[in-house]
Amino acid sequence: MNPALLFDVALAALAVVAALSAVAGRDLFASVAFYIVYGILIALAWMRLGAVDVALAEAAIGAGLTGVLLIGAWSQLHRKGATETPPGPSSAARLLAAGASASVAVLVAVIFVGLPADGAGLAPAVRENVAESGVSNPVTAVLLNFRAYDTLMETIVLAVALAAVWSLTRDELWGGIPGLRQHARDGGVLATFGRLLPPLGLLVGVYLVWAGSSMPGGAFQAATVLAAVWLLLVMSGAMDEPAIGSTAIRLTIVAGPALFLAYGTGGAFLGTFLGFPADVAGMLIVAIEYVLTVSIAATLALLVAGVPRRQE
């Protein structure tokens, strides 16, 4: 048997097992752990499909940041003693959900098998126009140029998600600091890593944005790395979360989307909404991406931090 095929079959089987364990398990913490494993396996699957950009995003956001969020949620539930007996749905509801999921899966599989085998979608059109886009990585060309309008709205979705999280703040804590003050044992693993990794992470983040124009990388991936640096600094006690009442923090959140939107609107008055002139497109895209990276990193980190829990 072809070893590549063997690997793929094993990967698919493991992903299904991890997914089932995450959904069907009784232990909430085990479910979270399996969910993270599932994210990493899916990232590997994307690698096998040659979609390195998607794999990076899936590993960083699907397994990484979502994992941190879920573990945080679990530990809060645990502190309240709510993890012991998860109120499960009735077996009739379970059967119904399983039946609906299974029939959707079968339907999708049948349709998928019947699709034209040569369906390349828009890939040829992207290849044809990538030279005009200012960047040579086709994924970045799609995200920041061909479909920049979608990306612009997605960056705004992130800012609105943060506003939505903040809207749950108790009134007396409005403007306060999210999360609890973290302390790490001096000389412990966390304290050491908290000083060692951030400079490296910063470098990787800056590099990823730059690299994104010609190879896998870009604003979203770089922002996730920077958000991880932020989280590590907070967890190791080297830095505290900022107060959300701070104007500087809120300006940082909106700066990237605002610049992107302002650029696009300026273009609309000059003739083309979100248009990038081919000769300067590369420079403009990287400039916008750097500002976006800072905003997205702050937004992701603050999304994980959650609602304010204390005043300064």
Next chain:
Amino acid sequence: MTASGLAALPLLELTVVLPLAGLLLALPLGHHGARATLALAPIILLVTALLCIEIMWSGAPIERVAGGWDVPLGIALRADGISGAFLLTTALVACAVAVFQAQGGQDGGATRRSTFWPLFLATWGALNAVFVSGDLFNLYVALELLTLAAVAMVAYGSTEAAMRYLLFALSGSLVFLLGVALIYAGSGTFDIGLLGSAGAGDTAMTVAAAFMTAGLLAKAALFPFHAWLPPAHGNAPTPASALLSALVVKAPFFILVRIWFDIGPETSGVLMQLLGYLGVAAILYGSLLAMRQERLKLVIAYSTVAQLGYLFLVFPLAGAAQDLPWTAGTWSGAIFHALSHALAKAALFLAAGIVIEAVGHDRLQGLAGLARDLPMTVFAFGIAAVSIMGLPPSGAFIGKYLMLTGALAGGHVFLAIVMIGGGLLAAAYLFRPLRLMLLAGETQPAKAIARRRQVVPLLLALAAVGLGIAASLPYALLQIGRSLTATEGIE
């Protein structure tokens, strides 16, 4: 200004850009966001009105491609008559809600004061993005923005209701996205115009459209996916309830119209019949439950469940056989109904908000005699109720009349009976609170409400009626870019 002068301005883009820019401004401004919104709202209304004039003037849809990349590579923005009509209704309702709220509405403390306006503008921007989108994936992104902002506004009133809404809406998003992915896999494009001109497509296309439809039904709260709506709309703060019930649930319906009329996948008619019967069930179930509620806002929320049912009758009446001579009229009738309901429902929720501010609760039994002290608000409630019932001369009457004509011409006697019966049921559940408020009673408002705020729901209710009186202009607007093959409706 001439037509070419209007065309020189990027009005289409600005309808999306301005609310989104406003939200990015309001987020750092915190509690000063109210003033920024009040300054921006009339500008957005003006831009929207100018765009409608441009569409009417040119007699054709306005089309742009973002980034200058032609479809299928780029994303098309397209404003036809139905886009213009929804954009303008949204702008009117949003302006009314902004004025109502910013001039001394209950603002619920520091958190809501600082976060409401970004969420409000995000809702407006997302709605506009839906109404001008020509691209299925772009519609998904716009829906996500809409859902996030809407769920957060519900959470001010009840986190439990918000959680239930979030679960319904996110499941809907995923199923919708699955359909979008299948369409792309089958046809290599997200563009609605290209998909429409490619013909009916194969079974895979129909299955994909069915997935998208199922996802959108959860977001539109069509029976039996309605369970999240009454607690969400009934417990949200007043301005949020008005936006949610008037507009947010119309966005998924708008996309369904795009899918089944503009793309027009092959359908045996069974799916269209099913949507119609779910609509019938929604009308009956929503109306019966509205009659049994003891809180004013829940009566209005269940009324939304029922009224949304009417919109879905357009699918059996005009969806399966689009080349019949009356289908264009039926289609226009359903859109009229949606627009009129938006104006009237916003009026009802704002009027209910005034009642709550004045007496501190909305339990029906405690509202007897309120008309003596709040005549303008009760009058606004009454006018809006006339519109919901579909009585002449309201816009809903025109809508219902057009749909009834189509139903009778097409031999759908059962649907015609349900439409008339639904009007009677609406009269029953709306007369109950109205009768109580008009009755002689002891209710004394604890707080006086400024007249400049009481007039807002009245103006919205009058606009719903005005839609029926001056129906020819909006009717003409709706016909621009209409994709039905039928030449002219019977009028």
